[in-house]
Amino acid sequence: xxxxxxxxxxxxxxxxxxxxxxxxxxxxxxxxxxxxxxxxxxxxxxxxxxxxxxxxxxxxxxxxxxxxxxxxxxxxxxxxxxxxxxxxxxxxxxxxxxxxxxxxxxxxxxxxxxxxxxxxxxxxxxxxxxxxxxxxxxxxxxxxxxxxxxxxxxxxxxxxxxxxxxxxxxxxxxxxxxxxxxxxxxxxxxxxxxxxxxxxxxxxxxxxxxxxxxxxxxxxxxxxxxxxxxxxxxxxxxx
Amino acid sequence: xxxxxxxxxxxxxxxxxxxxxxxxxxxxxxxxxxxxxxxxxxxxxxxxxxxxxxxxxxxxxxxxxxxxxxxxxxxxxxxxxxxxxxxxxxxxxxxxxxxxxxxxxxxxxxxxxxxxxxxxxxxxxxxxxxxxxxxxxxxxxxxxxxxxxxxxxxxxxxxxxxxxxxxxxxxxxxxxxxxxxxxxxxxxxxxxxxxxxxxxxxxxxxxxxxxxxxxxxxxxxx
Numbered sequence: 006x007x008x009x010x011x012x013x014x015x016x017x018x019x020x021x022x023x024x025x026x027x028x029x030x031x032x033x034x035x036x037x038x039x040x041x042x043x044x045x046x047x048x049x050x051x052x053x054x055x056x057x058x059x060x061x062x063x064x065x066x067x068x069x070x071x072x073x074x075x076x077x078x079x080x081x082x083x084x085x086x087x088x089x090x091x092x093x094x095x096x097x098x099x100x101x102x103x104x105x106x107x108x109x110x111x112x113x114x115x116x117x118x119x120x121x122x123x124x125x126x127x128x129x130x131x132x133x134x135x136x137x138x139x140x141x142x143x144x145x146x147x148x149x150x151x152x153x154x155x156x157x158x159x160x161x162x163x164x165x166x167x168x169x170x171x172x173x174x175x176x177x178x179x180x181x182x183x184x185x186x187x188x189x190x191x192x193x194x195x196x197x198x199x200x201x202x203x204x205x206x207x208x209x210x211x212x213x214x215x216x217x218x219x220x221x222x223x224x225x226x227x228x229x230x231x232x233x234x235x236x237x238x239x240x241x242x243x244x
Numbered sequence: 245x246x247x248x249x250x251x252x253x254x255x256x257x258x259x260x261x262x263x264x265x266x267x268x269x270x271x272x273x274x275x276x277x278x279x280x281x282x283x284x285x286x287x288x289x290x291x292x293x294x295x296x297x298x299x300x301x302x303x304x305x306x307x308x309x310x311x312x313x314x315x316x317x318x319x320x321x322x323x324x325x326x327x328x329x330x331x332x333x334x335x336x337x338x339x340x341x342x343x344x345x346x347x348x349x350x351x352x353x354x355x356x357x358x359x360x361x362x363x364x365x366x367x368x369x370x371x372x373x374x375x376x377x378x379x380x381x382x383x384x385x386x387x388x389x390x391x392x393x394x395x396x397x398x399x400x401x402x403x404x405x406x407x408x409x410x411x412x413x414x415x416x417x418x419x420x421x422x423x424x425x426x427x428x429x430x431x432x433x434x435x436x437x438x439x440x441x442x443x444x445x446x447x448x449x450x451x452x453x454x455x456x457x458x459x460x461x462x463x464x465x466x
Contacts, residue, residue, distance in 0.1 A: 031294040031331075032317040033310055062331075087373040090317075097369050109370050112293055113335030113377030120332040132339060132380040136411035138363075139376065152411075181328060183311040185294050188330040216330075235310035235317070 007173045008225050009204060013043045016198050016226045020044060020163050023081075025058040027119070027190035028071060029166035032063055032090065033234030035183035036070045037167040037200050040226075044165075048079050056081045060119070060161055062112060062186060064088035064096035067238045072096070080105060084159070086112035091238075111139060116189060118159035123192025123221070128157050164194030167231065168217070171201035175219030176210050184216065191221040200228040247439050248420035253463040254388050256281040258347055258418040261386075262288055266344040267337075269293070269378055272316035275347040275388060281466065289323075291343060293374040295334045298326040315374065338374070339381040346382035348375065350389045350417075352404040355451040356429045357414040359387065360406035372409075379410035391419035391448055398450035400424065400431060421445055423461055430454050435461035 010016045017040060020026065030036035048055060057079050064083045065072030072095035074080050088096050088107060099105040110118065111133050121129055130153035134140040144155040166187040168177040177199060179187060191197045204227045249257070251274060259281035262268060269291045270276050279301075282288050289298045292314040299320040303309070308319035337343060352360040362375045379385050389399055400417060416434075417424045422445060423435040433453045436445050438460045446453055 032313065034294065034313050034317075035311070087371045088369055089371045093369075100369055107370070109372060111372050111376040112331070112374035113338055116331035116335050133377045136358075137376060137408045139372065179328075181309065181312045182292075182294050182296050184328055184330050186331045189332055233310050235313075 024162040027060040027161040027164040029187035031185040036234040038232040039228045040165040058082040060084045066090035082106040084108040119189040119193045122158035122160035161194045164190040164197045168201040171225045175222030176215045177217040188217045199225045268345045271348040298323045343382040350387040357412040357426045359409045360404040363407040379413040384415045387417045391421040401450035435459040
C-alpha cells in the first residue's frame with residue numbers, strides 16, 4: 006500500500022465545483038497552506054473548483070489560506086465557530102454583502118459533529134447552546150433533569166489537513182497544537198488529503214505514537230518546511 | 245463616583261478562589277489576566293480549547309512557535325507534563341465535567357445564572373467560538389466584569405436583554421465592586437468594597453442582592 010503522491014496538484018485534482026471541504030487548522034496553527042494554494046492556483050487557471058463550502062474553526066485571516074480562497078471567489082459557504090480574526094476583512098466584506106453564507110456552530114459542537122460524522126453517529130445531544138439563538142429549530146430533550154440540544158453529524162466530500170510525519174500507509178503525527186480538528190476531519194471526509202512535513206517508511210512512526218491511523222487517510226504529499234499561516238501574516242504576506 | 249477595583253484587581257480577586265490542583269480554562273481577553281495572580285504555592289493546570297493542557301506563559305518575543313498557541317491565538321509555552329489532544333477530546337474535557345473552573349467575561353449576568361457574553365445583537369458578524377461549550381461542564385463557571393456598563397447601566401440584571409450564551413450556568417461573579425454568588429437563582433452578596441454602602445451597591449445592581457452575611461472585598465494594589 007502506498008498513498009504517497011509526488012505532485013501536489015494531482016493530489017487535489019479530485020476536488021470539484023460545489024464540494025464541501027474540511028480544512029484543518031485553528032487560526033494559523035495547522036492550516037495546510039500549500040494544499041490550499043494548489044486549489045487557488047487551479048481555480049485561477051481554470052475557474053474550478055468554485056462554489057465550495059468550507060468547514061474550519063475560522064473564516065480566514067489577512068490574505069492567505071482560507072482568506073485567499075475567499076478573495077479568489079471560490080467560497081460560497083463557511084461553516085465555523087469564530088469568523089473573526091485580527092484581519093477578517095475577506096470574509097466580513099462578502100458576508101455583509103450577502104455573497105457568502107455562514108453557518109455558525111459552537112466550537113465544541115463543531116468538533117463533535119465532525120467526530121460523529123466520521124463515526125457513523127447521525128445525531129447526538131449536547132448541553133451546549135440550550136436556550137440560545139443557536140438552538141432555535143433544533144430538537145430538545147431532557148436527560149436526568151437537564152436539557153440538551155440535538156445536533157447532527159457533519160461530513161464532507163474532502164478534508165485537506167497538515168501533518169508533521171506520515172508514512173505510506175497514511176499513519177500521521179502532528180506538530181503541537183496544530184493537531185486541533187485534523188484527526189476528526191480525516192475521519193469525516195469521503196477523501197482525506199494530507200500534506201506532511203516528512204514522510205517515513207512504514208514502521209518509522211512508533212504505533213504507540215500514531216495519532217491518526219492510516220485507514221482515515223487517502224493521499225499524502227510531502228511538503229518539507231511548509232509555510233505557517235501566522236508566520237506568513239506576520240511577515241506581511243499579500244495574496 | 246465610588247472607588248472601584250481595576251481590571252487587574254478583579255482578576256487578582258478571582259485568582260484567590262482557584263483551589264490548588266485545579267484544572268482551569270480562562271476565556272480569551274480579560275480573563276487571561278487571572279493567570280498572573282495565581283497565589284504562590286498553588287498548582288493550577290490551564291486548558292485551552294485548541295488542544296493543550298498545562299501551557300505556560302508567553303515565550304519571549306522572537307521565540308514564538310505559531311503551532312503552539314492558545315484559544316486567543318497567542319503564542320504560549322509548555323510546562324513539564326503538558327499534553328496535546330484533538331478538538332473533540334478538548335471539548336470532552338469541557339462538557340464532560342472535567343474542568344474545575346472556567347473564568348469568562350460578560351456583557352450581562354442574570355440572577356438566574358444566565359450569561360450573555362457572545363453577541364451584542366444582529367448588526368455585527370456573529371462569532372461564538374467555545375463560549376457556549378465552556379459555560380457547561382466546569383464545576384464552577386465564574387465571570388469577571390465591571391459592575392456596570394460604560395454608560396453606567398447594571399451588568400448584573402434580572403433578565404438578560406442580549407442573546408444568551410447559556411442558561412443558568414454562572415456560579416460566581418467578581419465585579420469592580422463586589423463578589424456575588426448565584427444561589428437558587430438569586431444574587432447572594434459575598435463581599436463588597438467597604439467604601440460602598442449596601443444601598444449604593446443595590447442601586448447599580450439590576451436585581452435584588454441577598455445580603456445576609458457580607459464580607460469586605462479587600463484587594464491589594466496590583
